[in-house]
Amino acid sequence: MPFHILTGSFVHESNTFKKGETTLQDFRNDVLDLGQAAIDRFGDVNEELAGFLDIGRKAGWQITHTVSAHATPGARVAREAFDHIAGLICDSARQHRHTLDGILLSLHGSMVPTFCEDGEGELLHRLRGIVGPDMPIAVTLDLHAMVTPAMVAAAQIMVSYKTYPHIDMRETGRHAARLLDAMLHGKTRPTTLRTHLPMLDEANAGRTDVPQTAALYTRATQHESEPGILAVSINAGFAEADILEAGPTVLVSYDQNIPSADTRARAIAEGLANTIWAQRDSVSNDFLTPATAAQQARDFDANHGPLVIADYADNPGAGAYGDATALLQALFDAKATGGAFAPMIDPQGAAILHRHNTGDHVTLALGGKQDSSFGGGPLTVTGEIIHLSDGSYTGNGPILGGITHSFGPTAVLRVNGIDILVVTQPAQMLDLMQVRTFGIEPASLRFLVVKSMQHFRAAFEPIAGKVIVCDTGALATPQAHLRPYTRVRRPVWPLDRTGFSRA
Template sequence: MSFRVLSAQVMHESNSFSVRLTSLDRFADVILLHGNEALEALDGTNTEVAGFLDVARERNWELIHVISAHANPAGCVTAEAFDQIMNVVEEAVRRERQRLDGILLAFHGAMVTTRSGDGEGDMLERIRAIAGSDIPIAATLDLHANVTRRMCELADILVSYKTYPHIDMRLAGQQAGELLHQAMAGEIEPHTLFVRPPMLEDANGGRTDIGPLVALMERARAYEKEPDVLAVSVNGAFPYADIDEIGPTITVTYSGDPEPHRVYAEELARAMWEMRRDLVNRFLSPGQAVASALSDDDRPVIIADYADNPGAGGYGDGTSLLRALIDADADACFCPIVDPEVASQLQSRKAGDTVSIRLGGKANPSLGGEPLELTGIILSVYDGDYVCDGPMYAGVHMSFGPTAVIEVGRVQVVIATEPHQCHDLQQFLAFGIDPRAKKIVGVKSMQHFRAAFEPIAGRVLVCDSGALASPDLTKFTFSRVPRPVYPLDPDTPYNPEIFVRSRGTARLAERKR
């Protein structure tokens, strides 16, 4: 039997503390494509949509892909952009409703709009209003999802990535697709529950390469092999949003009696809570990081500006780490400093020109450093396009927009228009810089850089420049987040939130006392 499945990708990780709202044109900076054009662009890539396609071919589905809309992390999605995207999805669901067997969605799980703290819940509600309750819906989520009650109530199947750096997006898409196929065939009747400990994020921001979350992920994978267990997700959460439903969750998609799975999820959530002080990152100031890096003689030292990560909604124009590298006259390269004004200004210049610029620090100088008055030499200018070849996005075309590379002393700097975090060697190599030949490599990223850069590194250092994604969450003003919550309230008692679907409806279990 061949099934007819509608799919869509709508993804955004929203930092509600950013003043830069995410409009529809911001989606086009990453991907905003419709139908087969989107499928052609993503086929064979390490993305959820590629995973959907894998299952569609294997299972002989008729796959109707509506839209792929994915914007870089930034401020809240405007209501106008949200409605424009959802109107396209709703029209397709309405048109195909009578012939649909299932719906497959690629979400992030941390979208905030200018009118709602639960973008994914809003999307699912609008889709369900047209599709009805009888069509199974499966959705993929980023490991940093803030899973909500409505997400679990309205989607039958939720599958999150299990790696950070994220290298299993395609696998997550395949898993969600296979479970949807079983649901459409009547082999399973899936539901999803969650348990959320009272904390803003797990201790180490979801790291799965080292640290305490590794053991939890192993337990999750093992439990997925148990009878009636379909998917287990350990979500580290995205804390840079002032919303009602926030924080890490253990989710279990199951078939049958929820009770054993609730007990299991509670055990894992309690274990995550007990690990809340088991930190693996040691955050240095930018000056401390550079001073430490200068002591090495062989392989490059990677310094990550954790707090100004564009991948967490940081502006990407913080200058503190770059200033420290230039002041030390380090043999270094740096990527990116996001400054559309300077990148545009330098497009008319040629290699070898000496230029004086006022670089970075323009979005909010109090977050990550003030503008730098620099004189340097133009090495090259580009349109900013590159093709990733690292573990995360191999084969995916991306662009920094108009880009310039300058050299100040011995520091080579990639000046970008678009705020992409640094996660691939091609973000240097495509612009004429070989990071493997440098003593220090400065990147704006929290964790994703590790997949491509750790293999070339002698050491990795992380610094807190005080920017919009600082690891010190007590620096942020939260007004909507339920209190008490760790670490804002250090003495928070363990009082987890538990959500279980019951008898075809949804209910919120009372918080444990």
């Protein structure tokens, strides 16, 4: 009989400083696909489910896929949303528990519901209550996971991404599935150990285009060729979540059947953790002020491609509101023209623009409506509507290739020589089709503002004449002291500079 494997995906990165809740409708607006619908959408793209299926088909598994649920990073996950999606996975486990041989889940690792601090740990705890303590469970995690002891206790196998920008999701799924298959065949007896660091996140948030950080992931991969070492995962953490177990972790899944593998796993984890700690002040980004970034935009020679300006602090991919106006105001003040700004997440503004026609000139209050203390308040602007759309786009780059998403009702408003992509649904900039679909061609621009920390580099850096990074003071600002932490265990770097036990 083939092994019967239950699969599922429940992914959210929760910014605990953001107002409101991430609702079930937010998941529906992004991804909430059941069973075959999820397989049809994600079965042959750069996504963990595709990796699960790659190995599962080769191994002859019978796969029952429950749900693929993703929402753009945002506020804590509402209890209704968590219980509904977790319930879909748990109900299926309950229905099939007498025939199940294993469970394979794609999670994030930084989901914080409204009723607890550890969404993934809560889901795994509920599953264990259904399938018992011995059922093989393998989990994939985002590189920015905040891995808790409860998560490690509930799953034998954990495998995280090793790239940021994340371009190895499918391979991560394959890795976890291969380890699960070996366990099912009795070839290994995995368990996972965890080492935690007293930091909000790794110095470069896990950037694998930074040599000293990339070297950590190279070491992790090399260690995986050692006897008994099954997976080495370096989780950079997520500084925008204020929970007790916040911070980077190193995980090592190892084979308990191999003598001394536990000792070697501990040495590997401690060695990598010590390097992360030693490099804690080695930040590679040069964070420019909005005024400085705007001056460079105004004066940039785009003969070899546009100046790409990353609005790091207003990254929707870190749960920021995506409506900060500080950089846009600076561009207006500097009289920078010939550029584009993407996106401005403003449902009210998009709705107003959609009451007009292409070519109309409209005056409205744009952006800054969520929390003006982070990144600036609304700007009153007058511009010409260049494009109107339902917001649907299909990516063709390293991260979103072949995957369709939607910004919801979307407009391009040209104001003072800058084309502003005004959208309804939140998303960070990951793919060139997120602008090209709406008539914005980067090759024709002097500058392009993208609301993203790092993921934009996979698609936008190759076409850029130069990339710069701006701190607009929005919710995901690198100035962590501007966020009111109350839950994280202290001392913690960089909020504290003394009192640490780690040498």
